[in-house]
Amino acid sequence: MKQVTRHFAAIVFSSALLTVSSAAIARAADVVIVANGGATQDAERKAVWEPAAKALGFTFDEDTSQSWTEGKAQVDAGAVTWDIVSLNMGEVPLALKANILSKLPADIVDRKDFVAGSVNDYCVGNTVFSTLIAYSTAKFGDQGPTNFVDFWDVKKFPGKRLMFKGPRGNMEAAALALGHPRTEVYKFLSTEEGRKAALDKIAELKPYAVWFDSGAQSTQLVRDGEVDMIYGWNGRIIAAIDAGAPFKINYKDSLLDIDCYAVLNGAPNIDNAIKFVKEISKAEYVKDLPKYIAYGSPNLKANASYDEKTLDRLTTSPQNAAEAYTTDFDFWGKYGTTLSEAFDHMLASN
Numbered sequence: 408m409k410q411v412t413r414h415f416a417a418i419v420f421s422s423a424l425l426t427v428s429s430a431a432i433a434r435a436a437d438v439v440i441v442a443n444g445g446a447t448q449d450a451e452r453k454a455v456w457e458p459a460a461k462a463l464g465f466t467f468d469e470d471t472s473q474s475w476t477e478g479k480a481q482v483d484a485g486a487v488t489w490d491i492v493s494l495n496m497g498e499v500p501l502a503l504k505a506n507i508l509s510k511l512p513a514d515i516v517d518r519k520d521f522v523a524g525s526v527n528d529y530c531v532g533n534t535v536f537s538t539l540i541a542y543s544t545a546k547f548g549d550q551g552p553t554n555f556v557d558f559w560d561v562k563k564f565p566g567k568r569l570m571f572k573g574p575r576g577n578m579e580a581a582a583l584a585l586g587h588p589r590t591e592v593y594k595f596l597s598t599e600e601g602r603k604a605a606l607d608k609i610a611e612l613k614p615y616a617v618w619f620d621s622g623a624q625s626t627q628l629v630r631d632g633e634v635d636m637i638y639g640w641n642g643r644i645i646a647a648i649d650a651g652a653p654f655k656i657n658y659k660d661s662l663l664d665i666d667c668y669a670v671l672n673g674a675p676n677i678d679n680a681i682k683f684v685k686e687i688s689k690a691e692y693v694k695d696l697p698k699y700i701a702y703g704s705p706n707l708k709a710n711a712s713y714d715e716k717t718l719d720r721l722t723t724s725p726q727n728a729a730e731a732y733t734t735d736f737d738f739w740g741k742y743g744t745t746l747s748e749a750f751d752h753m754l755a756s757n
Contacts, residue, residue: 497740540637670684
């Protein structure tokens, strides 16, 4: 402790040490965890990371990232400063192809306690969320868009649409807007013709779309009244509604998705990272996540403690899940890279 105190005192009194490397900072903590910032990361810190760290006697540092490729850059450079990263389950196959994830112990969690598909050999699910439509009641009253055909109808529902700046979720939404039922979305998108048609459909909204890069940005734009409707992440939208944004959520054809914790190859604190993932995946912590953001946990044991009011706000509740369909992670593992490139090209073209 005295050594750490002297270290930080030196930073204060020596301008030379103001350029201390991020690697040195990372190794000052027992574990470094990375998520995507904003309300979600705040919720994870309060509900999960802080009490779990206290139980383990750990200290932790944290960082934010919007892409698993930032972790890849660290691994490729042989200069890894992060230990645990939060990924989307659909990104895990891409990260594995890049050989940047460390295999987790088989007993890190009891998979029977988790939603099917939310745990694999390299990642343990941390949140279940959905991508869905919400609209401004200040503009549309209670008569906003009820499905994706409506969301694409700029004459019946004029105004700015807030959408994620990437293909995930938008490809599925475009398939629905083209008239395909949710049970056939991935069958349609698994053909070259279907993927092209979906990208062309997304391109129709370019003059009316505002693109967000992060969940925090989407919450802020909704709160500020910069858009009239959004196809975005439920917890971020509810955070804006809780802050006073006059928006209403529509759960019909919402797309259920899962984020998870993984450990980077070459992580400087790999043993601590595995211990921390094991601890922060326990129901005793994740059950408190909805106190801070409207996301549920893949750990099914967490659901037993929720009252009806809490369940109403979660995509995992029976009434909301009945309106939803689930992300096909194999599809995104197969087509994620090429669709990201095609999406970027579509945005850049006239």
